[in-house]
Amino acid sequence: MKALVYTGPESQAYLEVADPVQAEGEALIKVAHTGICGSDMHAFLGHDERRPAPLILGHEVAGTVISGRLEGKRVTVNPLVTCGTCDACQSGRDNLCPDRQIISMPPREGGFAEYLTMPEANLVAVPDHVTDAQAALAEPIACGWHGVRLAKRVLATDPSEAKALVIGGGAIGLGAALSLKAQGVPNVRLVEPNVERAAYLKSMCGIEVLTPEAADASGFYDLIIDGVGYAATRASASKLAKPGAVIVHIGLGSADGGLDIRRMTLQEITFIGTYTYTAEDFRETAQAMFDGRLGELNWVETRPLSDGQRAFADLRAGQVMVPKILLTPVS
Structure with a gap:
């Protein structure tokens, strides 16, 4: 072959x-x-x-x-x-x-x-x-589906009222944003620095997209999903997390730096590292796709x-x- x-x-x-x-x-x-x-x-x-x-x-x-x-x-x-x-x-x-x-x-x-x-x-x-x-x-979306499921278990705010931010407009980030909506978190924004990709996401996927600068000025969030995983994106997540919020870390761009451990400790911010998905998560993701719950x-x-x-x-x-x-x- x-x-x-x-x-x-x-x-x-x-x-x-x-x-x-x-x-x-x-x-x-x-x-x-x-x-x-x-x-x-x-x-x-x-x-x-x-x-x-x-x-x-x-x-x-x-x-x-x-x-x-x-x-x-x-x-x-x-x-x-x-x-x-x-x-x-x-x-x-x-x-x-x-x-x-x-x-x-x-x-x-x-x-x-x-x-x-x-x-x-x-x-x-x-x-x-x-x-x-x-x-x-199904595979890249399942990563976000799993992360959202884990976050909802510890989220202090009602999911329907939670303010969520996803960092990264690749398939992992977009899949996480779509999974948030499919799992009952409707208030979702996504950060994407690439201007052309941001425009594409807005027009094709119905996602509200922010530049990193706009995200920094947009206030605090109850739930943040880092779909990139670099020191700079971990720093942004640490900065924008509301006291008592949840950060879900899916991206594996680099291993070191970025987290504000002092702020996370003093303000009881939960950090969840997540690797892939369970077999049940994968099946649930596929079914959500088949049912049209994750868009076109x-x-x-x-x-x-x-x-x-x-x-x-x-x-x-x-x-x-x-x-x-x-x-x-x-x-």
């Missing part, structure tokens, strides 16, 4: 590689689309030791099962594979499984390829009215998998206004 293979910092090659081997209990999937995630970009730049070259990246996948129990079904893929037996898995917190694996990290190759094998339990069948491109958005999900651009290197370069250069690029194998 053809695949886009990460070969070293800032380098990928479109190569012929061995087809994946379908194990018992797994499905063989013909990939329709795979989204480019920020974690893929970190790996591409050589900043993620968990993703050593050579490796097939990509974990936001939708496609059609061509062998297995769900043969013929279009599916969206939960890329997080867990043991199912540990305390975390048994308590419904399977995203914290100590033996978890995710495609695009060894030993599991990712979805920037023509074919992929996955455990059948990780697949959600897609109804006819949902396109493959829409279905590929038309904020994507598709490009051929063979042109993946250019897509990564354009993203790095800030030349992409849509929140998500999907790479598509072309037979």
